[in-house]
Amino acid sequence: MEKITDLNxxxxxxxxxxxxxxxxxxxFICQVPEFTQNMRxxxxxxxxxxxxxxxxxxxxxxxxxxxxxxxxNLKEFQLLAENQDQIETYSDRIDEFEDICGKAIIELKNY
Numbered sequence: 001m002e003k004i005t006d007l008n009x010x011x012x013x014x015x016x017x018x019x020x021x022x023x024x025x026x027x028f029i030c031q032v033p034e035f036t037q038n039m040r041x042x043x044x045x046x047x048x049x050x051x052x053x054x055x056x057x058x059x060x061x062x063x064x065x066x067x068x069x070x071x072x073n074l075k076e077f078q079l080l081a082e083n084q085d086q087i088e089t090y091s092d093r094i095d096e097f098e099d100i101c102g103k104a105i106i107e108l109k110n111y
Contacts (some may be wrong), residue, residue, distance in 0.1 A: 004100065006066025024064065025108045031061055032101040039094045044105045052081035052091070058097065065108065070100045 007021065014020040036056040042051035059074035077093045082087050 003107060004106050005068065007111070008023075010064055014077060022111065025035065025111055028061055028065060029105050029108065032060075032098075034106060036059070036094065036098045037102075039097070043090050043094065046082045048084050048087075052078045056083060062101070062104075065104060067100065070097065 010021055010024055012018070035054060038054045039051055039058070042048070042054060055074045055078040059071045059078065062074065063071045073093065074095065077090070081090065
């Protein structure tokens with residue numbers, strides 16, 4: 001199975017401090033369900049501005065862990081939500097976020 005996370009950036013900013021890296025990983029693991037829940041709630045409530053902000057915040061978190069394709073997709077999602085464009089794709093985009101982050105969390109738990 002190919003790794004989907006890349007801890008090079010985190011290792012660099014943590015200067016090799018394993019406990020700091022573990023703290024960042026634990027924070028990410030806690031944030032993912034919150035991001036997912038918030039995005040689904042904002043979609044259900046048609047609060048697209050808040051959905052765009054949540055996608056932006058999630059993008060910053062996934063970038064830390066080298067999930068560059070997902071970060072790019074979240075940036076696109078953010079822009080779509082800001083413009084209320086292609087609304088029919090939002091649910092699938094949230095599902096993709098949840099799926100990829102779930103796989104990343106499995107990897108990160110083994111750190």
